[in-house]
Amino acid sequence: MQLRGEQLAAHLERALQPIYTVYGDEPLLVIEAADAVRAAARRQGFAEREVLTAIAGFNWNDLGSTACNMSLFGGRKLIDLRIPTGKPGREGSAALQDYCARPSPDALLLVTLPGLDWSEEKAVWLKTLTEAGATIKLTPPNLGDLPAWIAGRLQRQQQGADREGLRFIAERVEGNLLAAHQEILKLGLLYPPGKLSFEQIRDAVLNVARYDLDGLREALLSGDLTRLARTLEGLRQEGEAPPLVLWAMTEEVRALAQAKAGVAAGRPVDLVLKEARVWGARQALFKKAMQRIGNDQARAAVRFAARIDRLVKGIGAGDVWDEFLRLGLMLSGRQFSCGEE
Template identity: 45%
Template sequence: MGRRLDHDGLLQQLRKASAPLDPLYIIMGDEALLVIEALDALRGACAAQGYTERTRLILDARSDWSAVLGATQNVSLFGDRKLLDLALPSGKPGKTGADTLQSLAGMLLQGSLPDTVVTLSLPRLDRASRSAKWASALFEAGTLVEVPDVDRNALPRWIGQRLAAQGQELDAETLAWMSDKVEGNLLAAFQEIQKLGLLYPPGRITGDDVRRAVLDVARYDVFDLRDAMLAGQASRALAILHGLRGEGEALPLILWAVGDEIRLLARLAALQAAGGDVAGEMRRNRVFGPREQGLRRTLARVAPGAWRAAVQHAHDVDRLVKGLKVPGLLDDPWEELARLLLRITVERKT
């Protein structure tokens, strides 16, 4: 098999009611909305063609991988075709999982599972993982759909394409404004596009109409704050903190997310300085994918000696949250948390 499709190509193919389904689809990417769209389209196409018995398994290196091959052998009471819907969020199957995926790929390549379609969702794999035997076997046996990342610069074009698909159009200035408003959040952009489709008829929509419909839709969570801190994006981190405060997010939860990451970084920095196994420590803490990349960039950016003071600063902010006074710190824990974020985002090795 060994086919390659992009996200749009897959959706176009599945819209053809008579198009035969491939035995295996690997959906790979980090853009959650687009991955969900691709998987939903596959599930719908499978249901339309009689693959009505669905088994869903979310797996990692510690899972019971015998359930995967077991699901292919189960006989349906009604003779229904089967959809085996697999997810490997970490992109790391472990040895048992890798062996199982290789076996599954071999069975599909040989046509041993004629009444089964398998879908597997993965994060974007790095070069080493792509060349692993289990990944190569899957790519050879199935159709690989690589879901693109839609970065801030590409977002206006993406919004424009989505609006065009529902018969609407915006000028370039309004597309850029709308992209700024959703802060690069693809799901928020998608929701606003749907809103415009409900509010206005097909055709060109004026900038004023869009501004009336689209309020401040940048929706944040504590993990957005963590990611901005790891990326060294000071202004974005402060904007997210301000947004979380305005949305009524609990300060202890925010401090937990920031402080936990700082403590992990302090351990990793000490381990790195001692020549220890940083990658192994990340695995033990279940750190994979984009978060792992963010941690590594932060370790490369921030001086090792800065982490002890950062850990103490996080501890002091916790005391402020509990109503205690800390000499030398501001009385407002929100403001002091902002200073802690600046400590991490602005810090550079000299």
């Protein structure tokens, strides 16, 4: 069965499945969901626990032998299998399928993984785990939903904040849920239960934003110039290499131009996005960006990215970080002259 993250708590109050698979891009959510499964297993008599970590050189025969090697006192066991790469490989895939075919009645298998790409989500081994137990895919809230997520976490510790305070926290953590979690816990330690003032939040919360290239891509495609400027400045201060920043932005610019050209030629939008290697959640961002900008703007953005490439290589004059922001301005849908040579 497939469960959403918000369904897990109620599900764990009932009889447990023999296998739980937990995965997602956000480590905090995966850790919390796995902890919830472990706690439920302890409540229901799985007193022993054995951790297996499938790193290079891992012997997949250990999975079956661990399930068979039960305590002399007849206790039930939780097998905590961690696959850090998210890719069990051919041997691991076979071992997981074999286990699912004959799960131990005295063991509960918990499999934790990082985020999986679209191909791994369709893999036979994951489908087999889902059919034999319960699979929980943890999806982090997007930036617009982050204030509500923070409000829910504050409520757990009997605290609250107004919209301004919630937005302040969200902007400072820049999508980093683990950092947000830490800041929320800190507010619980610093202040008593009740409504937090903006001044209290401002004084307590550190700027722990995690500026990364994925956030940069999202800001670029969404046309959010404020976030784009903040992310670029964060990357600049953290010493990110300009060629890597240019690569991330250019990948999106080229894909967008390719998709726009395909649609202009009368081809279905889903098909051209697939050909441009745009999958999953990125498709929604691309479709909005395609509605926002025209074909001429898309082609001009490609040419402007090539101009920045020359600047990165030392050809021409100008500040490359300013030019990154100008490229983002071109894709925001606003009127802009790039001043191409």
